[in-house]
Amino acid sequence: MPKTFLYYGGIKLTSKIPYDKPPCPDTELLQQLRNRGLDIEDETRTIRYLNFIGYYRLSAYFLPYQSEKDKFRDGVEFDRILSLYIFDRKLKLTLMEAIERIEVAVRAATTNYMSLRTGDAHWFLNENHFDNYSPDKGKSFQSFDGYLQSICSSIDRQIDATPIVHYYSKYSFPDYPPGWVVMEVLTLGQVSKIYSILRTKYKRKIAKKFKTSWQVLEAILLSLTVIRNKCAHHQRVWNVKISYPPARTVLKNIAPQYSGSPNSPCVIYFMIWFILTRINNDSNWGARLCEQLLELDESLLHKIGLDLNEIYTYLIEE
Template identity: 35%
Template sequence: MFEKKPTTIEQQIALLKHRGLQIESDEEAEHYLSHISYYRLGEYWHAMQSDKENHVFKPESKFSDVIALYCFDRELRLLLFDTIEKLEISLRTKLIYHLSHEFDPWWFQNFELFSDSLQLVKTLSGLEEEISRSKDGIIKNHFAKHKDDKRFPPAWKTLEQTSFGTLSKLYGNLRNNVKSKDVIAEEYGAVNHTFLPSWLQSIAQIRNYCAHHSRLWNRNLPGTVKLLPRPPYQWISEVPKQHEFQKLYVHMCLMKYLLNIVAPGNHFTLKLSKLFEKYPSVDPFAVGMKENWMEEPLWNM
């Protein structure tokens, strides 16, 4: 039976000091703990503990380093969220354009085009919920003008209301003989439909971490991605090993690969390198960074 009782901020500070965490200023620590929960910050100081069962900190562990890690992670999420926004808008555009021309504006509710009917039912159920609670004037006007049409609004209206996760599921669930599935993959430098679905699923997952303010630093990411043996565009020279797929670096490489197509001349490399410079106490290897990552052809663009 769980019997722990809540502790005051003063008690939290005393406990951290007792466990060996150096706190330079009680006033500063009290400020941060009053705005960022003890439990949330614990995700960042966990790696600083030599005895994780008894929560004993390693020598020279500092509260200021905990805050630096937290701020780094927050800024990293903002950078990735901004990057993913560009990819999301691009994917939405391509799905709407190519499939509406290949079939019709209601292709996304045509069960003949999808491999997994049950998954499509779930997707359409989510779409219906998003549409029903939408305050968008375009959606409201559509239903007002077309009261007798019981279908969803056409793709260019409906899919503007959807999440990146829904878009990635729609793409991945398309039958492999749907021409647009290969066309979109080719336009993204993924050659064909074999590889792109896992990339999109990975990016959608990371987007969710960003949207819910979850830690990315030192996190092992579930799942894996299929990498092209010979990408048509600039890529990294050192092929990642299987266990490295758990770290963020490989997934950021995929984002950069797609971003170079969607937004040529982007500043992702510069912004990421400046972030590491801003927080020198942060271990870049905790997110899987390679020592000379900036020299890779992919990151030089």
Template identity: 30%
Template sequence: MEKFMIRISHSHKPSKTVEEQLQIFQSRGLIIEDEENAKEILSRISYYRFTAYTLSLKTNDKFYDNVTFNHIFRLYEFDLKFRLLLMELIEVVEVSMRTHISLVFAEKYDGMGYIDSANFYDSLKHADFINELEKLLKQSKDVFVKHYYDKYAGEFPIWVAIEVTTLGILSKLFKNLKKSDKNDIGMKFYSGLSGEFIASWLHAISNLRNICAHYGRIYNRNFPIAPKLFARDKKGIIDNNKVYAIVYNMKYLISDKKYWNSWVERLRSLIDEYSEVDLRLIGFHQNWYNLIKK
């Protein structure tokens, strides 16, 4: 087997000191209000990461008039806080979905029914799921996993096994359920939603979660996995590839109306705090608050 090797090339740009990075910004027309503060920021947030927030503020590497270093940092700061809010919401969706899948599946097939590929749409995808699940169980350090290995010879009922899955695996599991089972989950727990729509939303949410978990930029980002939209919602969503489309559809997956509206209020407070944010770059329009509230 060929070993992976890092190729060494001298064709890339040479590294720059923090002082040189600031000089580049200034040469392109960026206003630096406080150089010492800017140096401190660039010493803990890489130039490469920081410049991603400048993309909408310049043309041909020249900043628009009156764009400041603090403006860019505020966009970075907003994005960080927005990711934290999103991660909290995604956790609520994920924990609920684990519970709902296990309840419906165990009732219909019994606790070990998930082992049988006949209970799924695609047997090959089911085999992949079982392989991934076994790896996660073996790697797990959770006490409940050790308990089931010791006391039940490693037989994990679905309500136990599903607790070690990632959202990505959970999304694939849901998508591979039989159509009737997906629709049963939608009927029992999500006000009669079609399983096809839920599967699409979980896929998009999983992608968003992975980006958030690795501290990726949400602001001014196009997401490759666009969620399905109800016809009635299309007028209220200006760009299906921005984060708002995913957030909007999560409202259908949150059964606790009080929690959802509280989360939306915190999101509105965050947006109000950062006037520098261009709502269009996260897919929001001016009436987003009224549309997203339950």
């Protein structure tokens, strides 16, 4: 059999064996869970959740309750797994609420400052305003042409969006809408990358609006982009590790007394809270998040390195 080559992130992967697992009906999946030691009291109810959530999605929540691969610890009930799934779903909603507020604020702060500073509504088309290209960790565009291509593609994909339709139905020139319109059709990832390639003198002024340095704001936007995408695509976040953790020097600005891992879930909460309080210092988001975290089993908190006392200190007491 010839080898099959796959590509992921530019890396060539070789598939070792063909996938030959057949799909299983609900009754077989139910029995499989029982064979692996999971307590199931209500078969009809469990099957309903398997149907409307999916065995594969739920299987990611099995792991904390297993003593070894495909073996549940004694006394683990299906409802404990379901509770963790529901907790994670609610946590995603809480995180998205805050990230949306931050995303909108950064969009506005960036295009407002750049438009007024340059006196040009189409500042985003001027290469002279950008110079920090770098392929490192996907933090920014590698060239101005690559940046423009990404922006143009987003406009094309959103060509039926109301602000875009309004512009092209009324104006014949320039070829692209003004910055404040374009910003509304970009992803948070693109907004983050635009900020990262702006000339440092511009980044510094925009960050000042959030009472921080450009290094801190850039690091936060990079990390929050990943978390935002996980939330939007319904991936697990309760035990997520930050893909691009902030440098220790940056983390010291966000949470000075924190000495734990920089890719811990609690760093996500600290970063969100750090920016959120600079947008609205009366926000109760931190208190609501702390109350929500109390719903998580203490054993699971320790498993992912969450210290509620430390989180409480940064999100409520400060």
